[in-house]
Amino acid sequence: MNTLYQELVERIRGEVPDLERLVHRALQAWSQAQRESGDRDFFLDSVALNLHGFYSGVERIFELIARHVDRKLPDSETWHRDLLLQMSQEMEDVRPALIGEDGAIALDEFRRFRHLVRNVYTTNLVPDKLVGLMSALPGLWRKLKAELLAFAEFLQRLAEAADPG
Numbered sequence: 001m002n003t004l005y006q007e008l009v010e011r012i013r014g015e016v017p018d019l020e021r022l023v024h025r026a027l028q029a030w031s032q033a034q035r036e037s038g039d040r041d042f043f044l045d046s047v048a049l050n051l052h053g054f055y056s057g058v059e060r061i062f063e064l065i066a067r068h069v070d071r072k073l074p075d076s077e078t079w080h081r082d083l084l085l086q087m088s089q090e091m092e093d094v095r096p097a098l099i100g101e102d103g104a105i106a107l108d109e110f111r112r113f114r115h116l117v118r119n120v121y122t123t124n125l126v127p128d129k130l131v132g133l134m135s136a137l138p139g140l141w142r143k144l145k146a147e148l149l150a151f152a153e154f155l156q157r158l159a160e161a162a163d164p165g
Contacts, residue, residue: 005159026050055110
């Protein structure tokens with residue numbers, strides 16, 4: 001059995017519940033932020049932090065796949081965007097596309113938002129920027145979760161096929 005692929009399978013399957021928690025927390029905080037209250041900014045901060053964590057977790061999985069399956073991790077100045085594009089493309093004789101083109105486009109918005117969160121004070125975040133992300137999040141997550149788990153199954157089959165016994 002290919003232990004590297006098996007480890008990746010376990011890592012992907014282990015990250016999915018963590019990502020699910022981040023999505024749930026972002027949605028909960030967003031719901032609370034929609035209520036007019038003095039605590040609205042705190043809930044918006046929570047949304048921003050959880051969306052940051054969500055995309056960072058997704059990107060961590062993509063990095064592992066690029067490094068250990070593709071054996072090709074982008075290294076340009078735009079490597080974050082390049083990595084996302086790489087995951088949406090089939091690597092001939094290596095692996096199928098991990099995510100669809102629509103998913104890559106949607107995830108790119110989350111990548112850009114993460115960049116914003118990293119580089120500006122949260123007090124300067126415009127809540128209107130969150131509206132599109134938060135409406136896209138449930139559907140994006142459902143599809144992405146299915147794609148991640150399907151890819152884990154693909155790796156599982158490769159790992160088992162490499163078993164000489």
